[in-house]
Amino acid sequence: MSSSEEVSWISWFCGLRGNEFFCEVDEDYINDKFNLTGLNEQVPHYRQALDMILDLEADDDLEENPNQSALVEQAAEMLYGLIHSRYILTSRGIGQMLEKFQSGDxxxxxxxxxxxxxxxxxxxxxxxxxxxxxxxxxxxxxxxxxxxxxxxxxxxxxxxxxxxxxxxxxxxxxxxxxxTSRFVPRLYGFKIHPLAYQIQLQAAASNKQSSSLRTLTYNNGKR
Missing domain, CATH: 2.20.25.20 (N-terminal domain of TfIIb)
Known part of the structure; x- marks a missing residue:
């Protein structure tokens, strides 16, 4: 497969099952450091995660250490998600999400x-x-x-x-x-008052309290 046919990390990530809600963030947006302000403090392995998102050469340490590589992959997903939340507030991002909205995605x-x-x-x-x-x-x-x-x-x-x-x-x-319409609960054709259930609960609580007082009075009278 030629390099031109290779799928970018961003396309791969957005194509994963369960990631259908994400749109593909433009790489130009990610390459603008201003758009990523503060994310280096939120995401571990920030530099390596960013390189992974942009399909840059991975460090030799990652290739030799599978555990470290897995941590960077998790960080890349988190970093992309946080970048995504900013991107979809831009005109370009809103446009992409509106297309998915209109398609019912x-x-x-x-x-x-x-x-x-x-x-x-x-x-x-x-x-x-x-x-x-x-x-x-x-x-x-x-x-x-x-x-x-x-x-x-x-x-x-x-x-x-x-x-x-x-x-x-x-x-x-x-x-x-x-x-323009809303559901109206009815019983035998009659509308149920919005506070009917609350009144019913209050009445039940009141009856329970009265019963407890009668029992207490009866027990005190037998002593």
Missing amino acids: FGHCARVYCESQPMLPIGLSDLPGEAMVKMYCPRCMDVYTPRASRHNHTDGAYFGTGFPHMVFMVHPDYRPHRP
Whole structure:
């Protein structure tokens, strides 16, 4: 296979099963040191991980030490994820993610009244290791766990907490209208009051407390 036909590390990584939510970050973006400010303090083996992402020659030590090589591979995945979270806030990155959004690559909302609205990935924390990626529905404006279990191991920090909001701020025409219908619980045709269950629980707790007081009074009277 010629060098021109070789798959880059970035293409290989984004093509892995479970990494479908990632887009391919432009190498020009990664080569701009300004865009990577502060990441060297967050990612171990930073220099080696960056070289791996950019397909630069690996150190001889890595080839001779499989354990070290595995650590650098993990660091490269973490570094790429953190770079990715910054890149998708740029106009180029938003454009790439919008293409995936329009194709339904991120899945569709399961809520009936959202009518299979396409979703976007979102993180619940910007710090790695705190929460896995979730799916944000712009119609009901709520978050959901990805349907496919293979996405349950993708760190949410690699997408960030503000990505969907940046998309619709830059491209407001893509923001869907809120649902006009909502589910109304009914019993025998009658609407159930929103506080019915809370009132029922309070009544049950009150009855339990009254029963305990009667039992205590009865026992004290027998003494």
